[in-house]
Amino acid sequence: MTPNADDAAAPDAGEDRALNPRRAAILEAVVTEYIDTAEPVGSSHVANAPGIQVSSATVRSEMVALEREGYLTQPHTSAGRIPTDKGYRFFVDHLASPGVLGPGQRRRVTQFFDQVHGEMETVLERATGLLSELTSYASVVVGPSHESSTIRSVQLVGLSSAHALLVVVLSDGAVEKRTIELVEGTDEDTLARAGAFIGTQLVGRTLSEPWSVPPSGSPAIDALVRSAGAAFDDLEGAMDADKVFVGGPARLAESFDAVETVRSVLAILEQQLVVVTLLRDVLDRGLSVAIGMEHGYEPLSSCAVVVAPVSIDGQDLGAVGLLGPTRMDYPHAMAAAHVVGERLGQRIVGGHDGGH
Amino acid sequence: MTPNADDAAAPDAGEDRALNPRRAAILEAVVTEYIDTAEPVGSSHVANAPGIQVSSATVRSEMVALEREGYLTQPHTSAGRIPTDKGYRFFVDHLASPGVLGPGQRRRVTQFFDQVHGEMETVLERATGLLSELTSYASVVVGPSHESSTIRSVQLVGLSSAHALLVVVLSDGAVEKRTIELVEGTDEDTLARAGAFIGTQLVGRTLSEPWSVPPSGSPAIDALVRSAGAAFDDLEGAMDADKVFVGGPARLAESFDAVETVRSVLAILEQQLVVVTLLRDVLDRGLSVAIGMEHGYEPLSSCAVVVAPVSIDGQDLGAVGLLGPTRMDYPHAMAAAHVVGERLGQRIVGGHDGGH
DNA sequence: ATCTGGCACTCGGTAGACTTGAGTGCCAGG
DNA sequence: CCTGGCACTCAAGTCTACCGAGTGCCAGAT
Missing domain, CATH: 3.30.390 (Enolase-like; domain 1)
Known part of the structure; x- marks a missing residue:
């Protein structure tokens, strides 16, 4: 093993340093492919991916390095690689393109906010439905707290x-x-x-x-x-216990195929307090995504949580979240959460009952 | 096949007629055993069951008859029998002993109603938790309608x-x-x-x-x-859309091991209106249990619903329900639903806030 | 100094053959 | 009418062989 410039000497030294561009490209290819197929991805798949101009052998040796540094892992010898939480994290932070909603979905959101009416609680509740529909993940919406209301x-x-x-x-x-x-x-x-x-x-x-x-x-x-x-x-x-709305729990059963996972995640969602705390924690750490064990909840270790604030010029009005498998479509989920969070914020301060 | 006194000549004639006592005993043995083990039960198991004094061969021939009449079915040749919906129905209507809660559970219920306080909605919500805890099935509580309130x-x-x-x-x-x-x-x-x-x-x-x-x-x-x-x-x-509270959805994932079933049942539970209608329908038909397809909801065909009214001298105050697999513990579930329904009724008319 | 093609090797998954055992249906005798 | 006995069926488990995707490593090309 000839240590060279960009190999981290020790596995866990030089943590956050940007990856060698080629490795980044390979990591990206692995992550996107795995998100797409849910199957371990092998070197030849990566070598054929657009943007990779090297042979599979080279990819292999780079993958070894990526594995050594903790971005990838092998379910077993002679299988392809799958991303670790750290790999997803790098992908989300440095590789994923911002992600936008398709025109259809954009329209769906607009239509939703044009048409929804009634009290805040109703709007928040329905918003969970919207989020689940847009992403097919389970969703969570936390409303504004009453602490500054008179x-x-x-x-x-x-x-x-x-x-x-x-x-x-x-x-x-x-x-x-x-x-x-x-x-x-x-x-x-x-x-x-x-x-x-x-x-x-x-x-x-x-x-x-x-x-x-x-x-x-x-x-x-x-x-x-x-x-x-x-x-x-x-x-x-x-x-002052913020009310939580949960949407599309049935989607969880689509996201995971181990029934035990479904059970434990559902059990978490039943505890409203935990859910609020989780979302707030993630937001407070300035993150918009928590992957695997990044939040501290063991039963959610195979989940990722995408969070977006509901806020308007800094004023905290709540949060929206999406709960899916770690191999979720981060760009899309983030875009959906962001958009819905934003529009909810506008709605909340804008007018208690816009149309109708 | 010598047609004899209690054989129904045609498979679906003579429907509701009481079964020959021996057959009833055999059916009961099969149902209880299957509820207990979730494995197809064979003739020798039944022959060894208390209350059966005949040989396995005899049991076998009786089982053939029970199968012909639609109470039992075989997953495949050379496997034991499992009850059909009709078999469960007969069990519930004629065989199951009334069922009581254990002393611990009884205490739990009393304790719950002693200690719970606050508004109706809170009580109903918590009651779903109680029911799920008692039975480890998913539970549903429908509150009283407001139609006669002024x-x-x-x-x-x-x-x-x-x-x-x-x-x-x-x-x-x-x-x-x-x-x-x-x-x-x-x-x-x-x-x-x-x-x-x-x-x-x-x-x-x-x-x-x-x-x-x-x-x-x-x-x-x-x-x-x-x-x-x-x-x-x-x-x-x-x-006038009655509010529904759902409890212990995570229990569903315990009750079924096909993730697809879990998904579709969860999807049903998300539709509040459907849930209310279902419970009301069952109650209106004077039943306390709906098994398999007895209610008309395809996605719930592998479920049984146990319902009990929340009422006090005929006055309809809502309903409680339990949702589990068809091989659920009917006596216990019925007892739990009954008790909780009753106590809820007393609570609702008794005092809006008993203790505290 | 790197990349690449080649090669031996690993190992999960699948397919087929075989065995086991629970359970059945049927029948002849008590 | 019940029972013990018997032949039969079939799911599930075990074993083996084999395939193929994928790896690690290396020697040679660039």
């Missing part, structure tokens, strides 16, 4: 003689409610006044701001305020 | 200069909202008055009741009433 209205509505509903409206259009129990014989009027009274104290504040309501002078109202306060705390806790 | 409060809340939120509270504690657009310069006070005015007209009615709001005298308010009216219609449409 309380717009607080109301107490009687439901029965023993129950009332605390209804809180935020400036972003979110509505939350909690049932509270009443002491026997609370009349409608007292309720309304207690609601109004709480309102005067809370309207204009954010959910997280500490608050207290002074005594009102009426013991009946004060009692109501106390139970409403407890309900309010509960509600406040529930609202 | 409107308890209508409110218009300003969100921005151009948008307001119509918030409607029903007597069952449900809250729905729609964004409406405002003409420039609508002030807070006009909004509140328009809301109150709509309220005076709608409070006390059901959602489906036709309604109209007379002119108020103020053109500004009338304009608001018109846009709120449109929003209200939209909301009304959305609310």
Whole structure:
């Protein structure tokens, strides 16, 4: 083994250095081919690929180097190579051409946003459908958090003689409610006044701001305020857990053929909190893709996650994500996530209900 | 073949007639064994089963008859028998012992209902988790419809200069909202008055009741009433689509090992409307189990659905369902669905928020 | 100093032959 | 009418041979 200029002396030294252009080309050929066929790709395939002008023997020796450096791996001797996570990573970072949606898909997106109407939640929910349809991967959408929204209205509505509903409206259009129990014989009027009274104290504040309501002078109202306060705390806790929408879980079963993989990935998707954390983590690290074990979730080790922020000039409004096999079509998935994220952002600030 | 008393002369005549007790016992043995092992069961297994006092040869000839009558089938010659849908059906209707939850599971249910709190939606959602945990099948819960609930409060809340939120509270504690657009310069006070005015007209009615709001005298308010009216219609449409909660989809991947089956069943579960219709259909036919193709959904042909109403003295409050392979543990699943359905019913009418 | 064609070698996958064993259908005798 | 016995069937497992895609290495060409 004559060590030469661009061979990393130790397997894990010189990590991020750009690959020798030929090797890069070979890596690219392997990745694209493998994404396409899901079969290990051999040296002769690569040698025939456009842009490779060397013989298969040369390709082979370069592949040995790429394998030594951790970009490729062999499922077994005498099989072709498949990319490692690191190989995909290099591909995504340095090789993949930006990727655009086809005209049909572009139209589909436009049509979707022209036609969809209704509340934010509905739009987000439907957006997961759109993303899955565009990419045929499972998708995830996280809505904007309520932390900077202010309380717009607080109301107490009687439901029965023993129950009332605390209804809180935020400036972003979110509505939350909690049932509270009443002491026997609370009349409608007292309720309304207690609601109004709480309102005067809370309207204009954010959910997280500490608050207290002074005594009102009426013991009946004060009692109501106390139970409403407890309900309010509960509600406040529930609202800063961002709501997650999952779309196209059935697509997972298309992406993987090991039923066990499907099971464990579905199990992850059931845990909303994990999903949000995952997406946020990836975004916070400034990435748009997490491949294999790059996020820390073992059951997702055979998955890649493509993430795009939903934001408008820096303001964080949520995130969209796509979940597929590591051999997913990154350029396309990234383009889809990006476009949908962007349009969602516009929609959210643009108008609560554009058309209709 | 000497036709004797209990042989049906033609394969599909004499359908529902009770099976000869020995055949019933054999069928039962086959079904329970197959549910347990998922392997075709042979005559000698059956002959050794408790309650069967005849030789394997006799069992064999009875099995031939059972096969002829459509209760059993052979995957191939020289394999054991497995039950057909009809076989499962007979088992469920005439053979299965009622089925009870184990003490641990019973405790789990009690604990769940003691501890769960919060709004109906939350309870229903969590209940799917409980059901999946109890049975390790995917579960479905459909909440009560709002059709007989009356409107308890209508409110218009300003969100921005151009948008307001119509918030409607029903007597069952449900809250729905729609964004409406405002003409420039609508002030807070006009909004509140328009809301109150709509309220005076709608409070006390059901959602489906036709309604109209007379002119108020103020053109500004009338304009608001018109846009709120449109929003209200939209909301009304959305609310009589019952909300469905799906739990433990990951369990599906445990129940089936053909990934294609998993995919198509997941795809069905994504269509909420289909799920509701399916459950309602089954309940309406007075059944608690639908096996294989008994419901009309081709992709679910390898599934069985166990359904239990959520009701209290005849009042329909929804339904719970379990979705598993046809070789599911019917007695256990039925017991679980029944218990959870019952407790949910009590919870719904009993108190909106029991403990906490 | 590199690339290339050639060559021996590896090894997964497939196909065929054979064996095993569970299970059946049928029948003659109790 | 039941039973034990027997011949038969067929899926699944094992073994072997073989093919072919693919590799690593090397000697010679550029």
